[in-house]
Amino acid sequence: MQVLVTDPVDDAGLELLREAGHTVATDYDAEGDALLAAVEDVHAMIVRSGTEVSEAVFEAAEELVIVGRAGIGVDNIDVDAATRHGVIVANAPEGNVRAAAEHTVAMTFAAARSIPQAHARLREGDWAKSEYLGTELDGATLGIVGLGRVGQEVAKRLDALGMELVVHDPYINAERAAQFGAELVDDLETCLERADVATIHTPLLPETEGMIGAAELEALGDGFLVNCARGGIVDEPALARAVDEGPLRGAAVDVFADEPVAPDSPLLAVDEIVVTPHLGASTRAAQENVAVDTAEQVVAAFRDEPVENALNAPSLDEASFPAVRPYVDIADTAGRIAVQLLDDRIGEVEVHYQGEIADQDVELVTASALRGVFGSLEYEVNAVNAPRIAEDRGVEVTESKTRQAADFQSLVTVTVRDGDEELSVCGTLFADDDPRIVRIDGFRVDARPYGQALVARNRDEPGVIGFVGSVLGGADVNIAGMFNARQTRGGEALTVYNLDDPVPDDVLAELLADERMVEATQISLDREGGTGRS
Structure with a gap:
């Protein structure tokens, strides 16, 4: 079988495909008509977020069996078109879960202890020891907004470090939250009011876009907000004001509504906001995991075996x-x-x-x-x-x-x-x-x-x-x-x-x-x- 890889992925996934007897070609520059020509005879595509897999791609790729997304988001893949053309779309939602959780924890500590700010001052030759009074997290309350896979991993880690946990997630019950040492609260405002630190772990959907605005930040009070989930969930100008003018003590942001983030973003102008360029999944282990997970699903599809993380429904046999x-x-x-x-x-x-x-x-x-x-x-x-x-x-x-x-x-x-x-x-x-x-x-x-x-x-x-x-x-x-x-x-x-x-x-x-x-x-x-x- 022919596999086309159009975005860089870890070699471990490509080796797995070759060991299974498949031919792997890479073309990281293909787009437009060149991409349509490149997919004509391929049986599988492996992409990340850089390749737009449109209806035209599915029409051109008559032999295509599966599109594997080495990561979670499939905004760049027309899943409905894939289904119409009988093509499986599968992602790798778990390969970078631990990486995203660990980055959230790291950003929480960075914000609470002003680590990047103190580092920058010291590199400039300024011994600003007296200017940074940190916040201890032991005994503080963590508000987790969304207890999905990443939220669960964050809960495990920060519960072990002595934080009290409250959770807002309309899709779980109290018993499930308790399994992670957390108390479930009914509404977002209550979660934020009780939190000293709030971490966001929801998808970007119409109902979550702008979910954290000025009123929600006011409810958080003099706490910290950490968002390593998706840009657009938090009102960025409102967050900048809440940290710069109060009541928030600080924030940490890894994701932005528009990426790369513009140099004039208000988040970049506030010293107490720690920012990183969407590094949540950027670990060697995570990149290898998503590549291997994606390759395994391609191999399964070629063997007519179940594709564990398929995102479109399977077809039934004609009789049933x-x-x-x-x-x-x-x-x-x-x-x-x-x-x-x-x-x-x-x-x-x-x-x-x-x-x-x-x-x-x-x-x-x-x-x-x-x-x-x-x-x-x-x-x-x-x-x-x-x-x-x-x-x-x-x-x-x-x-x-x-x-x-x-x-x-x-x-x-x-x-x-x-x-x-x-x-x-x-x-x-x-x-x-x-x-x-x-x-x-x-x-x-x-x-x-x-x-x-x-x-x-x-x-x-x-x-x-x-x-x-x-x-x-x-x-x-x-x-x-x-x-x-x-x-x-x-x-x-x-x-x-x-x-x-x-x-x-x-x-x-x-x-x-x-x-x-x-x-x-x-x-x-x-x-x-x-x-x-x-």
Whole structure:
């Protein structure tokens, strides 16, 4: 097999490929038409962030089996195009985890003890011993924002050094946090208020962009902020002001919204901010690890073996695909609705199959339900890597089947739990492959799983539906469909409103100002969308 490497990677990975009998070529300058010509006969590409793997690349590379990303981020790879062309995309998310964690710890100490500043002064001949009064970390509180792989490794190291740990992560439960010696807190503000040092370990997503702004830095008070995760999560001008003018004592930043960082960046002008040029993964061991991990996945793909860190869903064989395929999307949608209605914190996921679907191989359907549940995590989540994310997050996953299904030919139910709280969403397929959500938290509905939706709970009283329609109409939000259910007369009712447009926050607030409304949750039933909850 022919392997093309278009960005520099460690030789250990290339040697592994050669030892497996494959031909390896390197071309670090190929771009544009030259890149399209270079990929015509290759079976695998290995890239880092410097190569743009576009739809045109997949069209030109008719023999391509896999694109291996020697690192985590795949922003430079059109994963949807890869899937359409039947090409596996795989990354190496674990090879540099330890390196990123160690750099975070190093930056924490550098900021707390002013090590770079004192070093620079001494090199200039200035013995400034009395000007630098450091902060001891033993006994101080570390606020960890995001307890994924890197956050977990940071927690292990700084817990061992005597720090108290608090964590904010909407995708883990208290028991999982406790396994790392940490206390889980419900909101970001509380985490920052309690922290002496806050470290960031979240992905850059629409909901995390600018997540740490002036208000959050004010909550951190006279502490330190360390960001070795992704640029854009922290408002850089706000951070510069917070350190320069107060209240923060200092900060350490390894990642920037725009890289290379501009010379006039406000972060470079504040002496108490330690900066490094995105060095989190820059260790010999990390570079070797990601190269070897990527090469191993290429070899596995060539052997038709499972590709552990594949980022796009596997295909089914032709015989089983027609029976299973519609329920892949139904399970995904049910998972996304359930986790949003449970307010995003889960400790257990159960997927239950009833009727004819129970006779099928449903591994991909269960994985798709998990994809829906974990759709906003640290890197692209799909049916391949979702089960592993559940394992990493300490979320128990169960699957069950019943061949009888009252009222439906087949039924898929996704239940998410957090301790004693649970919420179930059921989906099925009507005639002519028409997918429907038919139950939400025990309420019988008949909702089409597309576009924008508002799920409202209210007291079962006359006039409530008219009130909701009037408020939405006044905001120029059109109702495309409505499905109402109640369990007992005069009790609580649940209504799903399919909408043409999202509901603005002030409109949600207006709805909830009415005492008859119990809850209103905006849900995007398109995979790229987010939520609004009140």
